[in-house]
Amino acid sequence: MMLTTDLYGHDLISTQEWDIGNLDAAIELARRLKRNRYGQPYSTILSGKTFFMFFYNPSVRTRQSFECAATELGGHAQFLEPRSMRLKTAKTAGEIIEDAAKVMSRYACGIGIRILEDRISSYGEGDDLLREFARWATVPIVSMAHDKYHPCQGLADIMGWAEWLGDGVQKPARLEVLKGKKLLMTWGHGALARSWCSVQEAIIIGSRFGMDIAIAHPEGYDLDPEVLKTVQQNCDKQESSFEITHSPEKGYEGSNVVYSRNWMSPNAYQDGEFLKQAEIDRALKLKDWVCDSVKMSKTANAIFTHPMPIDRGREVTDEVASGLRSCIYDVAENRLHVQKAIMVLTMGNL
Numbered sequence: 248m249m250l251t252t253d254l255y256g257h258d259l260i261s262t263q264e265w266d267i268g269n270l271d272a273a274i275e276l277a278r279r280l281k282r283n284r285y286g287q288p289y290s291t292i293l294s295g296k297t298f299f300m301f302f303y304n305p306s307v308r309t310r311q312s313f314e315c316a317a318t319e320l321g322g323h324a325q326f327l328e329p330r331s332m333r334l335k336t337a338k339t340a341g342e343i344i345e346d347a348a349k350v351m352s353r354y355a356c357g358i359g360i361r362i363l364e365d366r367i368s369s370y371g372e373g374d375d376l377l378r379e380f381a382r383w384a385t386v387p388i389v390s391m392a393h394d395k396y397h398p399c400q401g402l403a404d405i406m407g408w409a410e411w412l413g414d415g416v417q418k419p420a421r422l423e424v425l426k427g428k429k430l431l432m433t434w435g436h437g438a439l440a441r442s443w444c445s446v447q448e449a450i451i452i453g454s455r456f457g458m459d460i461a462i463a464h465p466e467g468y469d470l471d472p473e474v475l476k477t478v479q480q481n482c483d484k485q486e487s488s489f490e491i492t493h494s495p496e497k498g499y500e501g502s503n504v505v506y507s508r509n510w511m512s513p514n515a516y517q518d519g520e521f522l523k524q525a526e527i528d529r530a531l532k533l534k535d536w537v538c539d540s541v542k543m544s545k546t547a548n549a550i551f552t553h554p555m556p557i558d559r560g561r562e563v564t565d566e567v568a569s570g571l572r573s574c575i576y577d578v579a580e581n582r583l584h585v586q587k588a589i590m591v592l593t594m595g596n597l
Contacts, residue, residue: 293322426457435562437509454481
Protein backbone atom coordinates (compact mmCIF):
# COMPACT_ATOMS: atom_id res chain seq x y z
CA MET A 248 0.00 0.00 0.00
CA MET A 249 2.63 2.54 1.08
CA LEU A 250 6.28 3.10 0.26
CA THR A 251 8.90 2.18 2.83
CA THR A 252 11.19 5.08 3.74
CA ASP A 253 12.94 6.40 6.81
CA LEU A 254 11.63 9.94 6.39
CA TYR A 255 9.19 10.17 9.30
CA GLY A 256 10.18 13.18 11.41
CA HIS A 257 12.77 14.39 8.89
CA ASP A 258 13.23 18.02 7.87
CA LEU A 259 13.22 19.16 4.22
CA ILE A 260 15.40 22.23 3.82
CA SER A 261 17.12 21.18 0.59
CA THR A 262 16.62 18.12 -1.60
CA GLN A 263 20.40 17.68 -1.56
CA GLU A 264 20.03 16.53 2.05
CA TRP A 265 17.74 13.62 1.14
CA ASP A 266 19.33 10.57 -0.45
CA ILE A 267 18.32 9.73 -3.99
CA GLY A 268 16.20 6.78 -2.87
CA ASN A 269 14.06 9.03 -0.71
CA LEU A 270 13.65 11.52 -3.55
CA ASP A 271 12.53 8.65 -5.77
CA ALA A 272 10.08 7.56 -3.08
CA ALA A 273 8.65 11.06 -2.75
CA ILE A 274 8.04 11.36 -6.50
CA GLU A 275 6.59 7.85 -6.69
CA LEU A 276 4.16 8.69 -3.91
CA ALA A 277 3.33 12.03 -5.57
CA ARG A 278 2.50 10.05 -8.72
CA ARG A 279 0.09 7.84 -6.75
CA LEU A 280 -1.49 10.83 -5.07
CA LYS A 281 -1.97 12.55 -8.42
CA ARG A 282 -3.74 9.51 -9.86
CA ASN A 283 -5.84 8.93 -6.73
CA ARG A 284 -6.18 12.46 -5.44
CA TYR A 285 -9.09 12.05 -3.03
CA GLY A 286 -8.99 8.32 -2.40
CA GLN A 287 -8.12 6.10 0.52
CA PRO A 288 -5.84 5.40 2.29
CA TYR A 289 -4.29 8.85 1.88
CA SER A 290 -7.35 11.00 2.53
CA THR A 291 -7.22 10.36 6.29
CA ILE A 292 -3.52 9.94 6.90
CA LEU A 293 -3.21 13.33 8.67
CA SER A 294 -6.60 13.09 10.34
CA GLY A 295 -6.72 15.35 13.37
CA LYS A 296 -3.27 16.83 12.68
CA THR A 297 -2.32 20.47 12.06
CA PHE A 298 0.50 21.77 9.88
CA PHE A 299 1.75 25.27 10.74
CA MET A 300 2.54 27.51 7.74
CA PHE A 301 4.84 30.28 8.90
CA PHE A 302 4.89 33.05 6.26
CA TYR A 303 7.47 35.80 6.57
CA ASN A 304 6.71 36.46 2.87
CA PRO A 305 3.36 36.26 1.05
CA SER A 306 2.60 33.76 -1.69
CA VAL A 307 -0.06 32.56 -4.10
CA ARG A 308 0.69 28.94 -5.01
CA THR A 309 2.52 28.05 -1.79
CA ARG A 310 -0.26 28.86 0.63
CA GLN A 311 -2.99 27.50 -1.63
CA SER A 312 -1.18 24.25 -2.39
CA PHE A 313 -0.21 23.53 1.22
CA GLU A 314 -3.71 24.26 2.51
CA CYS A 315 -5.21 22.00 -0.15
CA ALA A 316 -2.61 19.33 0.60
CA ALA A 317 -3.37 19.25 4.32
CA THR A 318 -7.12 19.20 3.71
CA GLU A 319 -6.92 16.40 1.15
CA LEU A 320 -4.90 14.33 3.63
CA GLY A 321 -7.53 14.83 6.31
CA GLY A 322 -5.55 17.42 8.28
CA HIS A 323 -5.51 21.19 8.69
CA ALA A 324 -3.02 23.89 7.64
CA GLN A 325 -2.86 26.94 9.89
CA PHE A 326 -1.61 30.26 8.45
CA LEU A 327 0.81 32.20 10.68
CA GLU A 328 2.60 35.51 10.23
CA PRO A 329 5.56 36.73 12.34
CA ARG A 330 3.99 40.17 12.72
CA SER A 331 1.12 38.59 14.63
CA MET A 332 3.55 36.87 17.03
CA ARG A 333 5.92 38.30 19.62
CA LEU A 334 9.18 37.01 18.16
CA LYS A 335 12.62 38.37 18.90
CA THR A 336 14.29 40.24 16.05
CA ALA A 337 17.52 42.17 15.67
CA LYS A 338 15.61 45.34 16.59
CA THR A 339 12.92 44.15 19.02
CA ALA A 340 12.64 42.02 22.13
CA GLY A 341 10.51 38.89 22.05
CA GLU A 342 10.43 35.11 22.06
CA ILE A 343 13.55 33.34 20.83
CA ILE A 344 13.44 30.57 18.20
CA GLU A 345 14.25 27.84 20.71
CA ASP A 346 11.14 28.62 22.77
CA ALA A 347 8.88 29.16 19.76
CA ALA A 348 10.01 25.94 18.03
CA LYS A 349 9.60 23.81 21.14
CA VAL A 350 6.13 25.13 21.85
CA MET A 351 4.96 24.91 18.24
CA SER A 352 6.16 21.30 18.18
CA ARG A 353 3.75 20.49 21.01
CA TYR A 354 0.84 21.69 18.85
CA ALA A 355 1.55 20.77 15.22
CA CYS A 356 2.73 17.74 13.24
CA GLY A 357 5.06 19.89 11.13
CA ILE A 358 6.15 23.46 10.50
CA GLY A 359 6.58 25.08 7.08
CA ILE A 360 8.56 28.31 6.82
CA ARG A 361 8.74 30.79 3.93
CA ILE A 362 11.29 33.60 4.18
CA LEU A 363 12.69 35.41 1.16
CA GLU A 364 14.87 38.30 0.05
CA ASP A 365 13.17 41.33 1.58
CA ARG A 366 12.68 39.77 5.03
CA ILE A 367 16.37 39.23 5.67
CA SER A 368 19.37 41.54 5.86
CA SER A 369 21.93 39.29 4.14
CA TYR A 370 22.02 36.16 2.00
CA GLY A 371 22.01 33.00 4.09
CA GLU A 372 20.06 34.50 6.96
CA GLY A 373 16.89 32.69 5.93
CA ASP A 374 18.69 29.37 5.68
CA ASP A 375 20.15 29.95 9.14
CA LEU A 376 16.68 30.67 10.53
CA LEU A 377 15.23 27.41 9.17
CA ARG A 378 18.14 25.43 10.55
CA GLU A 379 17.74 27.08 13.94
CA PHE A 380 14.08 26.06 13.97
CA ALA A 381 15.12 22.54 12.93
CA ARG A 382 17.65 22.44 15.77
CA TRP A 383 14.98 22.93 18.41
CA ALA A 384 11.77 21.60 16.87
CA THR A 385 10.72 17.99 17.46
CA VAL A 386 8.52 17.94 14.33
CA PRO A 387 9.64 18.27 10.70
CA ILE A 388 10.67 21.68 9.39
CA VAL A 389 9.80 22.11 5.71
CA SER A 390 11.10 24.96 3.59
CA MET A 391 8.24 26.63 1.75
CA ALA A 392 10.96 28.68 -0.05
CA HIS A 393 13.79 30.54 1.60
CA ASP A 394 16.72 32.57 0.37
CA LYS A 395 18.89 29.56 -0.52
CA TYR A 396 16.62 26.63 -1.47
CA HIS A 397 13.08 25.75 -2.53
CA PRO A 398 12.84 21.94 -2.21
CA CYS A 399 9.09 21.62 -2.85
CA GLN A 400 9.49 23.51 -6.11
CA GLY A 401 12.48 21.37 -7.08
CA LEU A 402 10.49 18.16 -6.64
CA ALA A 403 7.56 19.59 -8.60
CA ASP A 404 9.97 20.66 -11.34
CA ILE A 405 11.55 17.28 -11.96
CA MET A 406 8.20 15.52 -11.74
CA GLY A 407 6.80 17.81 -14.43
CA TRP A 408 9.89 17.58 -16.66
CA ALA A 409 9.89 13.78 -16.42
CA GLU A 410 6.21 13.70 -17.40
CA TRP A 411 6.78 15.92 -20.44
CA LEU A 412 10.01 14.25 -21.57
CA GLY A 413 8.66 10.77 -20.88
CA ASP A 414 5.23 9.34 -21.55
CA GLY A 415 3.20 12.56 -21.19
CA VAL A 416 1.51 14.57 -18.46
CA GLN A 417 -1.30 12.08 -18.00
CA LYS A 418 1.20 9.25 -17.48
CA PRO A 419 3.47 8.41 -14.53
CA ALA A 420 6.71 10.37 -14.34
CA ARG A 421 9.75 8.20 -15.06
CA LEU A 422 12.71 10.01 -13.56
CA GLU A 423 15.23 7.98 -15.54
CA VAL A 424 14.24 9.91 -18.69
CA LEU A 425 15.98 12.98 -17.25
CA LYS A 426 19.45 11.46 -17.42
CA GLY A 427 21.42 12.98 -20.28
CA LYS A 428 18.86 15.71 -20.92
CA LYS A 429 20.14 19.29 -20.92
CA LEU A 430 18.69 21.81 -18.49
CA LEU A 431 19.38 25.44 -19.36
CA MET A 432 19.02 27.79 -16.41
CA THR A 433 19.07 31.24 -17.98
CA TRP A 434 18.81 34.61 -16.29
CA GLY A 435 15.96 36.80 -17.48
CA HIS A 436 15.63 40.55 -17.16
CA GLY A 437 12.69 41.62 -15.03
CA ALA A 438 11.28 43.87 -12.35
CA LEU A 439 11.04 41.53 -9.38
CA ALA A 440 14.60 41.18 -7.96
CA ARG A 441 14.10 37.53 -7.08
CA SER A 442 16.11 35.42 -4.66
CA TRP A 443 18.23 32.44 -5.76
CA CYS A 444 16.14 29.71 -4.12
CA SER A 445 14.19 28.29 -7.06
CA VAL A 446 17.05 28.37 -9.56
CA GLN A 447 19.54 26.86 -7.11
CA GLU A 448 17.15 24.09 -6.14
CA ALA A 449 16.45 23.29 -9.80
CA ILE A 450 20.09 22.91 -10.80
CA ILE A 451 20.83 20.89 -7.67
CA ILE A 452 18.02 18.38 -8.12
CA GLY A 453 18.46 18.26 -11.90
CA SER A 454 22.12 17.37 -11.46
CA ARG A 455 21.19 14.66 -8.92
CA PHE A 456 19.16 12.92 -11.65
CA GLY A 457 21.88 13.04 -14.28
CA MET A 458 20.87 16.10 -16.27
CA ASP A 459 23.50 18.12 -18.12
CA ILE A 460 23.42 21.56 -16.51
CA ALA A 461 24.01 24.83 -18.35
CA ILE A 462 23.76 28.20 -16.59
CA ALA A 463 23.59 31.42 -18.61
CA HIS A 464 23.71 34.83 -16.99
CA PRO A 465 25.19 38.29 -17.52
CA GLU A 466 28.47 39.17 -15.84
CA GLY A 467 27.84 40.01 -12.21
CA TYR A 468 24.91 37.65 -11.61
CA ASP A 469 26.79 34.68 -10.19
CA LEU A 470 24.92 32.24 -7.95
CA ASP A 471 26.11 30.89 -4.59
CA PRO A 472 29.62 29.39 -5.07
CA GLU A 473 28.84 26.68 -2.51
CA VAL A 474 25.77 25.61 -4.49
CA LEU A 475 27.71 25.66 -7.78
CA LYS A 476 30.34 23.43 -6.20
CA THR A 477 27.62 21.00 -5.14
CA VAL A 478 26.16 20.96 -8.66
CA GLN A 479 29.61 20.24 -10.11
CA GLN A 480 30.07 17.35 -7.68
CA ASN A 481 26.63 15.96 -8.58
CA CYS A 482 27.45 16.17 -12.28
CA ASP A 483 30.82 14.50 -11.77
CA LYS A 484 29.11 11.64 -9.94
CA GLN A 485 26.54 11.26 -12.71
CA GLU A 486 29.14 11.74 -15.49
CA SER A 487 27.11 14.62 -16.85
CA SER A 488 28.25 18.06 -18.01
CA PHE A 489 28.19 21.42 -16.24
CA GLU A 490 28.88 24.71 -17.98
CA ILE A 491 28.42 28.42 -17.36
CA THR A 492 28.13 30.98 -20.15
CA HIS A 493 27.58 34.72 -20.26
CA SER A 494 25.94 34.62 -23.67
CA PRO A 495 22.17 35.23 -23.81
CA GLU A 496 21.85 32.76 -26.72
CA LYS A 497 24.59 30.10 -26.62
CA GLY A 498 23.10 27.99 -23.81
CA TYR A 499 19.92 27.29 -25.77
CA GLU A 500 21.71 25.04 -28.23
CA GLY A 501 20.68 21.43 -27.68
CA SER A 502 18.66 22.18 -24.54
CA ASN A 503 15.75 19.94 -23.58
CA VAL A 504 14.43 22.09 -20.71
CA VAL A 505 14.68 25.89 -20.65
CA TYR A 506 14.16 27.69 -17.35
CA SER A 507 14.25 31.50 -17.74
CA ARG A 508 14.19 33.30 -14.42
CA ASN A 509 15.27 36.66 -13.08
CA TRP A 510 17.52 36.58 -10.03
CA MET A 511 19.31 39.15 -7.96
CA SER A 512 23.03 39.89 -8.05
CA PRO A 513 25.43 38.99 -5.22
CA ASN A 514 25.53 42.71 -4.39
CA ALA A 515 21.82 42.93 -3.58
CA TYR A 516 22.53 43.37 0.14
CA GLN A 517 24.55 46.31 1.39
CA ASP A 518 24.97 47.21 5.06
CA GLY A 519 22.08 44.97 6.07
CA GLU A 520 19.66 46.37 3.50
CA PHE A 521 18.12 44.69 0.46
CA LEU A 522 18.55 47.14 -2.43
CA LYS A 523 15.50 46.03 -4.36
CA GLN A 524 14.96 49.06 -6.56
CA ALA A 525 18.63 49.25 -7.52
CA GLU A 526 18.50 45.58 -8.51
CA ILE A 527 15.39 46.16 -10.63
CA ASP A 528 16.85 49.22 -12.33
CA ARG A 529 20.02 47.34 -13.21
CA ALA A 530 18.18 44.26 -14.48
CA LEU A 531 15.80 46.17 -16.73
CA LYS A 532 18.71 47.51 -18.78
CA LEU A 533 19.70 43.99 -19.91
CA LYS A 534 16.98 43.56 -22.51
CA ASP A 535 18.78 40.88 -24.54
CA TRP A 536 18.07 38.41 -21.74
CA VAL A 537 14.50 37.41 -22.58
CA CYS A 538 13.42 33.92 -23.56
CA ASP A 539 11.62 34.12 -26.90
CA SER A 540 10.68 31.87 -29.79
CA VAL A 541 13.85 32.71 -31.73
CA LYS A 542 16.04 31.47 -28.90
CA MET A 543 13.79 28.45 -28.28
CA SER A 544 14.20 27.48 -31.94
CA LYS A 545 17.87 26.74 -31.18
CA THR A 546 16.91 24.03 -28.67
CA ALA A 547 16.19 20.32 -29.11
CA ASN A 548 12.43 21.06 -29.09
CA ALA A 549 12.77 22.06 -25.44
CA ILE A 550 10.00 22.51 -22.94
CA PHE A 551 9.74 25.84 -21.16
CA THR A 552 9.53 25.78 -17.37
CA HIS A 553 9.08 28.41 -14.67
CA PRO A 554 7.95 28.25 -11.01
CA MET A 555 5.78 31.36 -11.39
CA PRO A 556 4.87 34.17 -10.96
CA ILE A 557 6.25 35.06 -14.39
CA ASP A 558 7.33 38.56 -15.36
CA ARG A 559 5.89 38.17 -18.84
CA GLY A 560 7.52 40.15 -21.61
CA ARG A 561 10.78 40.35 -19.66
CA GLU A 562 11.76 36.91 -18.40
CA VAL A 563 9.88 35.26 -21.25
CA THR A 564 7.48 36.23 -24.01
CA ASP A 565 3.82 35.28 -23.88
CA GLU A 566 4.31 33.20 -27.02
CA VAL A 567 6.70 30.89 -25.17
CA ALA A 568 5.13 30.99 -21.70
CA SER A 569 1.70 30.08 -23.07
CA GLY A 570 2.97 28.00 -25.96
CA LEU A 571 2.47 24.33 -26.74
CA ARG A 572 5.81 23.39 -25.14
CA SER A 573 5.23 25.22 -21.86
CA CYS A 574 4.89 23.00 -18.77
CA ILE A 575 4.31 25.82 -16.28
CA TYR A 576 0.80 24.82 -15.23
CA ASP A 577 1.65 21.15 -14.89
CA VAL A 578 4.61 22.00 -12.67
CA ALA A 579 2.40 24.31 -10.62
CA GLU A 580 -0.14 21.51 -10.16
CA ASN A 581 2.62 19.14 -9.10
CA ARG A 582 3.41 21.39 -6.15
CA LEU A 583 0.20 20.07 -4.57
CA HIS A 584 1.06 16.43 -5.18
CA VAL A 585 4.70 16.55 -4.06
CA GLN A 586 3.77 18.51 -0.94
CA LYS A 587 1.17 15.91 -0.08
CA ALA A 588 3.86 13.25 -0.53
CA ILE A 589 6.27 15.17 1.70
CA MET A 590 3.65 15.50 4.42
CA VAL A 591 2.67 11.83 4.21
CA LEU A 592 6.28 10.64 4.40
CA THR A 593 7.53 13.01 7.11
CA MET A 594 4.37 13.50 9.23
CA GLY A 595 2.10 10.56 8.50
CA ASN A 596 3.70 8.06 10.90
CA LEU A 597 3.34 5.22 8.39
